[in-house]
Each structure stands twice: as C-alpha cells, then as structure tokens.
Amino acid sequence: MSDYLLKSVCYEGQIRAYALCATETVSEAQKRHDTWSASSAALGRTMVGALLLGATLKGDDKMTVKVDGDGPVGHIVVDSNGRGEVKGYIANPSVSLPPNAAGKIDVRGAVGTQGTLTVTKDLGLKEAFSGQVPLVSGELGEDFTYYMAxxxxxxxxxGLSVLVDTDDSIKAAGGFMIQVMPGATDETLLAIEKNIAEIPLVSKLMDAGEQPEEILDRLLGKENVKVLEKMPVSFKCDCSKERFSTAIIALGEHEITEMIEEDHGAEASCHFCGNHYHYSETDLIELRAEALAK
Structure with a gap:
C-alpha cells in the first residue's frame, strides 16, 4: 500500500485525527494535467484536503470541493468519496510564481485571497448538502479549517502540504486533520497546539521517509493514538465513453446532426483526468438514432 490514510481516535475519544500520504495520487494528477509548480501545489493541497474531508463519509457517499479564488490559477474542482478515491482539475495548470517571503511556493498568490471555498456532499439523499465560506487565506489549509469550523x-x-521538485514533479504530498470532540480538555488542546506549532511541513517529513503513523505520533503523542483504520487512497476517474455518449444523446437530434455534417465525428475529453474519447460519424449516427427514440 503506497498512498494511504489513517483514521484514529486519540486521548480516549477527546480527539479524532486523520493523517494521509498522497504523493502518488497528487503525482498522477500533476502528470495528467501537466501542472507547473504553483498550480501543482494548489491542486495538490485541494486534493489532500478533499481526501481528508472525504474520509469522514461512508463508502459510496461523495463530495465536491470547489476553490474559486481571484488568483491566476482560476477555479479548482476536486471530487472525493468515502473510499479514498479522488480526481481533480485546475482551470489554469500553467502557473509558476516567484517564491513567497518564506522561500516557499506562493500558493496564496496562485489561488488569491478573494473568493470562496464550497463543499457539496452527495449522501444519497434527495438533495445534496452544500456549505460555502469565503477564502480567509488562500493557503488552503487555513481555508479548509475555517470551512470545518x-x-x-x-x-x-x-494541514495540507505538497513538495514540488524543480522539474514540477511531486516529491511528496500529505496532510492531517485533527477534530476536537465535545468534552476535550484545555490541557489536551494546549498539548496539541504546541505540537502543531512545532511540526515541520508534512511533505518534508514524508520526503524524508516518515509515514502517516509517525505524523500522528508527532502531533498527538504515540501513547495517545489509537488507529482505527488504514485506507488506501488513489487518483481514480469514473469517466467512460458510455457516460460521454449519454451526454451527447442529451444534446438532441439537431446538435448531433450538426456534428455529423460539419465535423464528421466528435471528440470528448474529461476535465478531471484528461482522457479523450473519439466518436466516428457512424457512432454519431447511432447516438442520433437513440436521441430520436427517446
């Protein structure tokens, strides 16, 4: 198991904690979208955040996270579910900026500080649940924290962390989420706050070989952590030629006829994974027949 997420309870139920290694998952997105450094970090952090929030869902439940800031990367859209699967894209993958004052990738400059973070959950009910908050930082970790509160x-x-190499590839990606349960003592919270303030970047720890287990131990103290589940995570897109065919049929007879007469075929591409699906003239004639039969 390469990328995985740990779910744990800590301090005898006062705290719920999650830690995640997502290096290969974020790397897959970077390769598919050919993102440059600032876009890689912004998309990667959003994917890590969506995986952490998705870990609170049941298996088939899913959520969409949309970051819509005023920075040059434009909007970021990421889908995740309760099985540790994630997919995402960024409007402008080709953003690279000078380092910020701390010498790190300027994610705030890439995302922007004006805008919104929206989380929409599909829990299999009649209507989806949606929550939206203004961006408070643009660094994304603080924005996800603000959303939860x-x-x-x-x-x-x-905490969301992505380490990007000089060639824009992903060296390491990961993060953590600590949730305070009712009844947590001030003593517990002070101890955790101290540990959070002192912990190095998660991606740097993972690049040095540390695993989610060790991240949790650093944050909460080994003696306080009880791991409940170890869940694999991965980049996974559920697009298919069949799904795009359904969308083409929904366009109706007139638009399909235009595609046949003007282009003699069509190509559909998936925003999330970049896969391309080709439709020949014969394919479109068959889809038009299905549209007429509806």
Missing part, C-alpha cells in the same frame, strides 16, 4: 461546526486543525 463555520459550515460543519467542528473545531479542527488541518
């Missing part, structure tokens, strides 16, 4: 009323600390 304001939209879900769960005091949390969320």
């Amino acid at each position: 304001n939209s879900e009323q769960v005091p949390s600390a969320i």
Whole structure:
C-alpha cells in the first residue's frame, strides 16, 4: 500500500485525527494535467484536503470541493468519496510564481485571497448538502479549517502540504486533520497546539521517509493514538465513453446532426483526468438514432 490514510481516535475519544500520504495520487494528477509548480501545489493541497474531508463519509457517499479564488490559477474542482478515491482539475495548470517571503511556493498568490471555498456532499439523499465560506487565506489549509469550523461546526486543525521538485514533479504530498470532540480538555488542546506549532511541513517529513503513523505520533503523542483504520487512497476517474455518449444523446437530434455534417465525428475529453474519447460519424449516427427514440 503506497498512498494511504489513517483514521484514529486519540486521548480516549477527546480527539479524532486523520493523517494521509498522497504523493502518488497528487503525482498522477500533476502528470495528467501537466501542472507547473504553483498550480501543482494548489491542486495538490485541494486534493489532500478533499481526501481528508472525504474520509469522514461512508463508502459510496461523495463530495465536491470547489476553490474559486481571484488568483491566476482560476477555479479548482476536486471530487472525493468515502473510499479514498479522488480526481481533480485546475482551470489554469500553467502557473509558476516567484517564491513567497518564506522561500516557499506562493500558493496564496496562485489561488488569491478573494473568493470562496464550497463543499457539496452527495449522501444519497434527495438533495445534496452544500456549505460555502469565503477564502480567509488562500493557503488552503487555513481555508479548509475555517470551512470545518463555520459550515460543519467542528473545531479542527488541518494541514495540507505538497513538495514540488524543480522539474514540477511531486516529491511528496500529505496532510492531517485533527477534530476536537465535545468534552476535550484545555490541557489536551494546549498539548496539541504546541505540537502543531512545532511540526515541520508534512511533505518534508514524508520526503524524508516518515509515514502517516509517525505524523500522528508527532502531533498527538504515540501513547495517545489509537488507529482505527488504514485506507488506501488513489487518483481514480469514473469517466467512460458510455457516460460521454449519454451526454451527447442529451444534446438532441439537431446538435448531433450538426456534428455529423460539419465535423464528421466528435471528440470528448474529461476535465478531471484528461482522457479523450473519439466518436466516428457512424457512432454519431447511432447516438442520433437513440436521441430520436427517446
């Protein structure tokens, strides 16, 4: 198991904690979208955040995270589910910026500080649940933390970290989410706050060989952590030629006829994974027949 997420309870139920290694998952997205450094970090952090939030869902439940800032990367859209699967894309993959004052990738400059973070959950009910908060930082970790406190009323600390190499490839990606349960003592919270303030970047620790288990131990103290589940995570897109065919049929007879007469075929591409699906003239004639039969 390469990329995985740990779910744990800590301090005898006062705290819920999650830690995640997502290096290969974020790397897959970087390769598919050919993202440059700032875009890689922004998309990667959003994917890590969506995986952490997705870990609170049941298996088939899913969520969409949309970051819509005023920075040059434009909007970021990431889907995740309760099985540790994630896919995502960024409007402008070709953003590279000078380092920020701390010498790190300027994610705030890439994402922007004006805009919104929206989380929409599909829990298999009649209507989806949606919560939205303004961006408070643009660094994304603070923005996800603000979302949890304001939209879900769960005091949390969320750390998102992506280490990008000089060739724009992903060296390491990971993160953590600590949730405070009712009844948590001030003593517990002070101890955790101290550990969060002192921990190095998660991606740097992972690049040096540390695993999610060790991240949790650093944050919460080994003696306080009880791991409940170890869940694999991966980049996975559920697009297919069949799904795009359904969308083409929904366009109706007139538009399909135009495709046949003007282009003698069509190509559909998936925003999330970049896969391309080709439709010949014969394919389109068959889809038009299905549209007429509806």
